Amino acid sequence: xxxxxxxxxxxxxxxxxxxxxxxxxxxxxxxxxxxxxxxxxxxxxxxxxxxxxxxxxxxxxxxxxxxxxxxxxxxxxxxxxxxxxxxxxxxxxxxxxxxxxxxxxxxxxxxxxxxxxxxxxxxxxxxxxxxxxxxxxxxxxxxxxxxxxxxxxxxxxxxxxxxxxxxxxxxxxxxxxxxxxxxxxxxxxxxxxxxxxxxxxxxxxxxxxxxxxxxxxxxxxxxxxxxxxxxxxxxxxxxxxxxxxxxxxxxxxxxxxxxxxxxxxxxxxxxxxxxxxxxxxxx
Amino acid sequence: xxxxxxxxxxxxxxxxxxxxxxxxxxxxxxxxxxxxxxxxxxxxxxxxxxxxxxxxxxxxxxxxxxxxxxxxxxxxxxxxxxxxxxxxxxxxxxxxxxxxxxxxxxxxxxxxxxxxxxxxxxxxxxxxxxxxxxxxxxxxxxxxxxxxxxxxxxxxxxxxxxxxxxxxxxxxxxxxxxxxxxxxxxxxxxxxxxxxxxxxxxxxxxxxxxxxxxxxxxxxxxxxxxxxxxxxxxxxxxxxxxxxxxxxxxxxxxxxxxxxxxxxxxxxxxxxxxxxxxxxxxxxxxxxxxxxxxxxxxxxxxxxx
Numbered sequence: 096x097x098x099x100x101x102x103x104x105x106x107x108x109x110x111x112x113x114x115x116x117x118x119x120x121x122x123x124x125x126x127x128x129x130x131x132x133x134x135x136x137x138x139x140x141x142x143x144x145x146x147x148x149x150x151x152x153x154x155x156x157x158x159x160x161x162x163x164x165x166x167x168x169x170x171x172x173x174x175x176x177x178x179x180x181x182x183x184x185x186x187x188x189x190x191x192x193x194x195x196x197x198x199x200x201x202x203x204x205x206x207x208x209x210x211x212x213x214x215x216x217x218x219x220x221x222x223x224x225x226x227x228x229x230x231x232x233x234x235x236x237x238x239x240x241x242x243x244x245x246x247x248x249x250x251x252x253x254x255x256x257x258x259x260x261x262x263x264x265x266x267x268x269x270x271x272x273x274x275x276x277x278x279x280x281x282x283x284x285x286x287x288x289x290x291x292x293x294x295x296x297x298x299x300x301x302x303x304x305x306x307x308x309x310x311x312x313x314x315x316x317x318x319x320x321x322x323x324x325x326x327x328x329x330x331x332x333x334x335x336x337x338x339x340x341x342x343x344x345x346x347x348x349x350x351x352x353x354x355x356x357x358x359x360x361x362x363x364x365x366x367x368x369x370x371x372x373x374x375x376x377x378x
Numbered sequence: 379x380x381x382x383x384x385x386x387x388x389x390x391x392x393x394x395x396x397x398x399x400x401x402x403x404x405x406x407x408x409x410x411x412x413x414x415x416x417x418x419x420x421x422x423x424x425x426x427x428x429x430x431x432x433x434x435x436x437x438x439x440x441x442x443x444x445x446x447x448x449x450x451x452x453x454x455x456x457x458x459x460x461x462x463x464x465x466x467x468x469x470x471x472x473x474x475x476x477x478x479x480x481x482x483x484x485x486x487x488x489x490x491x492x493x494x495x496x497x498x499x500x501x502x503x504x505x506x507x508x509x510x511x512x513x514x515x516x517x518x519x520x521x522x523x524x525x526x527x528x529x530x531x532x533x534x535x536x537x538x539x540x541x542x543x544x545x546x547x548x549x550x551x552x553x554x555x556x557x558x559x560x561x562x563x564x565x566x567x568x569x570x571x572x573x574x575x576x577x578x579x580x581x582x583x584x585x586x587x588x589x590x591x592x593x594x595x596x597x598x599x600x601x602x603x604x605x606x607x608x609x610x611x612x613x614x615x616x617x618x619x620x621x622x623x624x625x626x627x628x629x630x631x632x633x634x635x636x637x638x639x640x641x642x643x644x645x646x647x648x649x650x651x652x653x654x655x656x657x658x659x660x661x662x663x664x665x666x667x668x669x670x671x672x673x674x675x676x677x678x679x680x681x682x683x
Binding site: 107110113114117118121122127128131143189192195196200202203205208215216217218219220221222223224225227228229230232245246248249250280281284312316327328330331342345346349350352353356357360364 | 400416499506612
């Protein structure tokens with residue numbers, strides 16, 4: 096009996112010790128960032144291994160927020176939110192519609208279109224980068240968010256796939272009842288599928304928010320006015336080792352920039368974990 | 379009788395027409411995007427690949443010169459080599475980490491949910507500029523990693539991991555590995571779906587832990603591994619922002635990932651024709667590797683009948 100208990104304890108330790116060590120490694124960069132953001136600036140690189148600051152300097156968040164000149168992070172974060180919100184709405188709404196066509200409606204050429212949709216997932220963005228740039232420049236879309244936002248309104252293949260997997264799991268009997276009443280596809284989509292597919296809408300909304308919040312390549316190409324910089328570009332611009340001296344302030348801003356991501360994760364954890372699981376499994 | 383048949387086919391035809399109309403109406407946003415933002419740009423890019431174009435004067439047709447120039451371009455070959463190294467070290471390493479941790483997290487212990495969350499969070503922050511900046515400071519000559527090494531060895535250590543061509547790429551690979559969490563989640567739910575009876579049968583046959591993994595868990599997971607492998611390879615070939623922010627392709631082009639080199643040719647040197655030609659090479663490489671993985675799947679991926 097005692098031996099069994101000891102064996103159980105040893106087994107638990109054998110699990111928890113490596114698991115905690117790995118947790119420390121995984122979380123260390125984030126803890127280091129937060130700790131550096133609270134240190135006196137001159138101590139950031141002289142006390143790199145100390146995670147507890149000698150004194151807590153909240154002012155880093157104020158000096159960091161001011162950035163370098165005319166525009167503060169109030170502007171940059173506002174810009175990031177503008178991009179993220181429009182991209183998320185566009186991606187979620189359009190992808191749900193497209194997914195419904197593939198999930199329920201029998202139409203000619205469905206298989207071919209679906210194959211093309213899956214194919215576009217493999218397409219590297221680099222192939223489209225230059226021709227899209229030339230095209231959007233022609234539209235007068237330079238220094239506008241339109242090149243980043245508008246394509247999201249045309250469906251995001253990953254979200255279509257995610258919604259499609261979910262919709263396939265919704266029983267068809269519900270549709271049939273509505274069909275008896277002579278309801279059309281739009282009605283069946285709005286009244287039956289849409290309310291039931293809220294979980295997959297939320298999952299795609301979360302990913303849409305993450306990706307557009309952190310988007311770097313597109314604004315890098317299309318946005319050159321500091322007034323319009325999203326936070327990702329601003330952080331990059333202020334991280335030049337030759338000009339940046341207020342590292343603690345910069346780390347304060349990198350910390351702020353990940354807060355929305357972590358907050359959304361905490362709020363919607365359940366949806367996210369399930370969403371990741373379903374797309375991967377039935378692939 | 380004929381009349382009844384007539385109305386039946388007419389009703390059927392009308393319904394088919396209605397379905398087609400509805401189908402394409404729902405598909406419309408994507409179809410418009412496919413034409414306007416994917417197909418036309420791709421065709422245009424294919425054309426530009428055979429031209430000299432600096433985005434100011436109009437494109438000038440130069441035939442296959444861009445492709446011929448690639449063979450002469452030392453940085454191009456360097457970047458192909460760097461990219462292959464990046465992909466072929468990162469993808470297996472990350473998959474192995476994800477699978478290994480997933481196996482441990484599906485054992486019966488307390489606190490599994492907590493560990494799962496902690497391991498997953500880095501994947502969310504994945505490609506963000508914030509993390510790239512932190513990474514460059516962690517692995518710099520006065521960074522925290524050297525601080526820890528100095529503390530352990532008792533001697534000041536100032537080797538710049540990202541400033542040296544021998545190690546810079548590995549710091550990017552490590553950053554990639556740090557994101558093993560999303561693949562891990564997929565593996566965890568894959569493992570949970572394996573029926574317990576398989577394991578019971580294996581135990582009855584006298585299978586030990588390794589044999590249970592080799593003959594039950596691994597075959598059952600092969601479809602999930604396959605999915606992760608394909609997505610991992612494609613995403614690794616496209617990797618860009620980490621290299622731009624952390625090393626900007628240097629030192630000595632040792633982190634000049636192919637996607638970054640395309641960006642630089644296009645938007646730093648304004649050799650847009652050349653950049654388009656290279657992007658097609660990237661597309662062909664990704665296509666070829668996807669095809670190889672798909673082909674090979676016949677031999678190692680088990681789908682339950």
